[in-house]
Amino acid sequence: MGALTRYGLARLTVSQRYLPPVLLFLAVVVVLTTEPGGSLFARYAACAFAQFLSMAWLTVVVVNGEDPVERSVTVVAAGGARRVLLADVLAVGAVHAGLVVFGLLYPLHAGTGPAAAVAVGLVAQLTAGAAGISVGLPCSRLVVPRPGYAVLTALTLVLLMLLVPYPPAVNPTLRLLSHPADAGAVLGPLLVQAGGAAAMLACSITLTHAVARRRA
Amino acid sequence: MSRLGPDAGPAVAGEGPEASGQAGGVRLRDVRAGYPRRPAVLDGVDLDVPAGEATAVVGGNGSGKTTLLKLVAGLVRPARGTVTGRPAVVGYVPERFPSHQRMSALGYLRHLGRIRGLTTADADRRARALLERLALDGGGSTALRYLSKGNAQKVALAQALLVTPGLLVLDEPWSGLDVAAHGVLAELLDEVVGAGCAVLFTDHRLDVVRARAGRVHRLDGGRLVAAPDGALTTPARVEILPAGRGPGAGAPWASLPGVLSAQVGATVVLTVEQDRCDEVLLAVLRAGWSVRSVRRGAADPGAGSGGSPWAL
Numbered sequence: 001m002g003a004l005t006r007y008g009l010a011r012l013t014v015s016q017r018y019l020p021p022v023l024l025f026l027a028v029v030v031v032l033t034t035e036p037g038g039s040l041f042a043r044y045a046a047c048a049f050a051q052f053l054s055m056a057w058l059t060v061v062v063v064n065g066e067d068p069v070e071r072s073v074t075v076v077a078a079g080g081a082r083r084v085l086l087a088d089v090l091a092v093g094a095v096h097a098g099l100v101v102f103g104l105l106y107p108l109h110a111g112t113g114p115a116a117a118v119a120v121g122l123v124a125q126l127t128a129g130a131a132g133i134s135v136g137l138p139c140s141r142l143v144v145p146r147p148g149y150a151v152l153t154a155l156t157l158v159l160l161m162l163l164v165p166y167p168p169a170v171n172p173t174l175r176l177l178s179h180p181a182d183a184g185a186v187l188g189p190l191l192v193q194a195g196g197a198a199a200m201l202a203c204s205i206t207l208t209h210a211v212a213r214r215r216a
Numbered sequence: 217m218s219r220l221g222p223d224a225g226p227a228v229a230g231e232g233p234e235a236s237g238q239a240g241g242v243r244l245r246d247v248r249a250g251y252p253r254r255p256a257v258l259d260g261v262d263l264d265v266p267a268g269e270a271t272a273v274v275g276g277n278g279s280g281k282t283t284l285l286k287l288v289a290g291l292v293r294p295a296r297g298t299v300t301g302r303p304a305v306v307g308y309v310p311e312r313f314p315s316h317q318r319m320s321a322l323g324y325l326r327h328l329g330r331i332r333g334l335t336t337a338d339a340d341r342r343a344r345a346l347l348e349r350l351a352l353d354g355g356g357s358t359a360l361r362y363l364s365k366g367n368a369q370k371v372a373l374a375q376a377l378l379v380t381p382g383l384l385v386l387d388e389p390w391s392g393l394d395v396a397a398h399g400v401l402a403e404l405l406d407e408v409v410g411a412g413c414a415v416l417f418t419d420h421r422l423d424v425v426r427a428r429a430g431r432v433h434r435l436d437g438g439r440l441v442a443a444p445d446g447a448l449t450t451p452a453r454v455e456i457l458p459a460g461r462g463p464g465a466g467a468p469w470a471s472l473p474g475v476l477s478a479q480v481g482a483t484v485v486l487t488v489e490q491d492r493c494d495e496v497l498l499a500v501l502r503a504g505w506s507v508r509s510v511r512r513g514a515a516d517p518g519a520g521s522g523g524s525p526w527a528l
Contacts, residue, residue: 003330014319076308
């Protein structure tokens with residue numbers, strides 16, 4: 001799995017296709033969190049929003065970076081399509097981890113808060129990242145081969161996740177962070193959302209794998 | 217092209233992660249495959265791909281050859297029936313290897329080698345040896361996206377042989393390769409077969425299949441049938457030339473039914489299925505061409521190469 005993930009990261013770096021989603025993240029975070037004032041929660045909410053968009057995009061970039069025929073060669077070499085899919089998710093996760101570090105530290109520049117607030121920021125961003133990957137997978141070529149439909153699917157899913165409180169993850173997380181509250185009181189409900197995002201990611205991987213197998 | 221020493225060629229018996237599944241081989245029983253709500257691509261297919269032997273499947277365009285190979289390689293699951301005995305290490309060489317990656321050919325092979333469990337050093341050594349044997353144009357530092365069809369095919373072949381496979385599946389491996397690479401491919405196939413690997417490949421040219429494979433099957437209407445005897449007897453070599461009123465040398469002779477291959481030179485030399493020779497001659501004469509000679513035996517597959525490189 002390590003070699004597969006490394007291959008996924010190498011494809012990203014050599015192709016430089018990681019740049020647009022990563023730049024989107026950095027731009028949103030810098031624009032929305034630089035101005036002094038406002039609560040640290042609100043700034044972390046902006047980071048979580050950026051993580052969601054950027055991870056959804058990056059997931060599509062990683063999966064679609066390989067031509068379908070090329071992917072079938074990788075699948076045979078790796079001994080299964082599921083392993084290749086999981087490695088793609090891990091490669092996105094590796095980039096996500098780097099962005100989480102930036103997303104935790106940069107907002108502190110404009111004003112610090114209690115240590116518990118940083119923990120809230122961490123859980124919120126991990127939740128949003130997992131939700132982003134969950135949205136990205138079914139928008140990849142494995143499920144929606146035509147780029148036009150894929151863009152429409154992505155827009156629909158992203159808007160739904162942002163605006164509708166169900167399924168749990170992004171919308172409730174952003175709501176929790178937008179109301180100034182005690183960090184300790186927020187962390188509990190936030191962990192529930194994180195659990196929801198993890199379950200959604202597992203469902204998304206299973207669904208994508210199942211559809212890709214039927215399509216092969 | 218340099219033939220490297222035995223320790224440099226990866227496809228040598230006993231070297232590297234073993235060719236597993238040496239007994240048996242892959243068995244397909246009553247296999248049906250296809251897309252939902254469409255007629256089955258394959259139906260009721262029984263096929264044995266024994267270890268230590270090369271098996272070929274011939275068939276026209278769209279006859280289901282590629283689907284059959286994907287089933288055997290494990291890329292497609294059968295809608296019905298069973299595929300058993302697939303070894304742990306499988307090499308798959310698709311018909312085309314389109315890549316838009318900026319990664320170098322050598323870098324790609326290093327990654328694929330690591331995915332197959334090699335160390336970076338081993339993967340690098342095997343990849344270099346294979347690319348040198350296959351004489352990749354521009355060398356291993358060329359980005360995948362800039363490779364021609366034939367050179368991409370060489371990279372696809374190399375990745376399948378980084379570790380000696382227990383099963384090697386190749387989709388029309390001769391298409392796109394230059395004549396020099398044909399010889400290397402034949403050598404490589406002999407080596408993996410010698411190492412106990414089960415080899416399955418497709419081609420639409422019977423002369424190629426007859427020379428390379430121990431067993432030949434024909435796909436017809438989604439069903440596997442024994443290749444007809446007539447198709448496997450020596451083909452005829454028909455030399456023709458335009459007789460004034462006919463079309464030019466660019467006439468699509470190779471697509472004529474019964475024609476296995478066409479070589480265009482000063483004259484056009486067609487290799488023709490023996491039992492369809494009369495039919496082809498009639499078509500040639502009707503097209504306004506003149507028949508110069510008809511002989512037994514295939515036309516030479518490449519300039520200056522006799523039958524020997526093709527002998528199994």
